[in-house]
Amino acid sequence: MTSDNMREFLRGIGDQLPLQLGVVPFGLVFGVLGIASGLSPLQTILMSSIVFGGASQVVFAQLWATGASPLIVGSSVAVINLRHMLYSAAVAKYLRPLSLRWRIILGYLLTDEAFAISIKRFETTDRPELAHYHLLGSGLTLWVCWQIATVVGVLAGATIPDELNLGFAIPLTFMALVLPNLRRVSDIAAATSAALVALFGQVLPWNAWIVAAAVVGITVGGILSHLEDRA
Amino acid sequence: MIWIVMILTGLANFAVRFSMFSGLRASTLPDWAERYLRYVPTAVLSAIIATALFLDEAGDIQIWNTTVLAGLIAAIIAILTRSVIFTIITGLGVLWIIG
Structure with missing residues (x-):
């Protein structure tokens, strides 16, 4: 070098x-x-x-x-x-x-x-x-x-x-990364919808909740951001 | 089996990180892809946070217990300080004191 x-x-x-x-x-x-x-x-x-x-x-x-x-x-x-x-x-x-x-x-x-x-x-x-x-x-x-x-x-x-309960440090870390950046409605909607799908999706077979939550959150966020940009 | 899954997962991770400068394909993302990909961290991490806060050990949804309380107080600290370390200290601290 x-x-x-x-x-x-x-x-x-x-x-x-x-x-x-x-x-x-x-x-x-x-x-x-x-x-x-x-x-x-x-x-x-x-x-x-x-x-x-x-x-x-x-x-x-x-x-x-x-x-x-x-x-x-x-x-x-x-x-x-x-x-x-x-x-x-x-x-x-x-x-x-x-x-x-x-x-x-x-x-x-x-x-x-x-x-x-x-x-x-x-x-x-x-x-x-x-x-x-x-x-x-x-x-x-x-x-x-x-x-x-x-x-x-x-x-x-x-x-x-x-x-x-040291494992609790992991969601805490994610909270510090995610929460301060929830500024737009689309961010909040993506977070909320993904959280709800994750919780109520626990009944889904094969532990599919995380993929389902991601797909729903990304779709909701993306669609709302279209509307935000147009407004 | 776990080794095979781990290695395939690692290769998939690498492939995504390497994809746009691999030289094999166009190195820009279409606008729509960029728009939707921006919500990946928010959606995925929120899903993980929600299950850690609101599911008890039996997998049932709890809207009020010590974990939720510790999480709420830590959430305030997270928003105010944006600091990973302060958020961890607050959340674990509350859980240890009241839990």
């Missing part, structure tokens, strides 16, 4: 570090929860690098624990991850000139937090040809913290009593 590249890489690390305040507790809880869901320590730890997505891993572990079919587990996680297509599209014009190896690595590292931090850099830097080093730094930082947090969670899981 040249010194300019190195500086950009380090900047990515520095910009990503503050977000780890939210990522690390989530990783710890996932480690604890994976074991509580009946996954082995190895399965829990490796899921953090194979699946590598917070909400995906939690849903995977919880559905797997209830005995959901592989098809339902897979489609539920797939729906959750559709959002990454937005990120992929947003960074595409910056990454397209890169070699295949770079694109594969950065594709793997393109998480919510890495995207949130590095897209700002892509859009404001005066050296866009170096900006992929920023994404590499921010993506790797998150990856390393996520792996360490998972391992610590798995190790600590055995000693943490169930009464602490």
Whole structure:
């Protein structure tokens, strides 16, 4: 790495570090929860690098624990991850000139937090040809913290009593991510309709509630946003 | 079996993230896709939040218990602070104190 590249890489690390305040507790809880869901320590730890997505891993572990079919587990996680297509599209014009190896690595590292931090850099830097080093730094930082947090969670899981209800930290994390962003009617309607379908959809066969809730929430939000934009 | 599902899920996740700069297809999303995809996190995360707050261990809907109360107080903190860590501390704290 040249010194300019190195500086950009380090900047990515520095910009990503503050977000780890939210990522690390989530990783710890996932480690604890994976074991509580009946996954082995190895399965829990490796899921953090194979699946590598917070909400995906939690849903995977919880559905797997209830005995959901592989098809339902897979489609539920797939729906959750559709959002990454937005990120992929947003960074595409910056990454397209890169070699295949770079694109594969950065594709793997393109998480919510890495995207949130590095897209700002892509859009404001005066050296866009170096900006992929920023994404590499921010993506790797998150990856390393996520792996360490998972391992610590798995190790600590055995000693943490169930009464602490640590699993509750996961919906709490999601609340902090979702609630402050419910500004438009379409956002609130998407959230409410998805929540209601999830609750009343528990009777649906094959644990289909999460896919059903997602489809309804996305449809309601999308249609209402059309109306909002026209108004 | 779980390993196969995990690896396929991981590959699917990667494929979505990689899709728009894979070089194999158009690298822009149609406007309608972008419009609908924006609601994915809200819908999915709200569904997970709702089941965690309002379903008891038997899977029945509860509209008022300690979990709901802890969630409501944490929701206020989430909106006011936008902070993951403060929201976790508040929600778990309330649950531990009254639970």
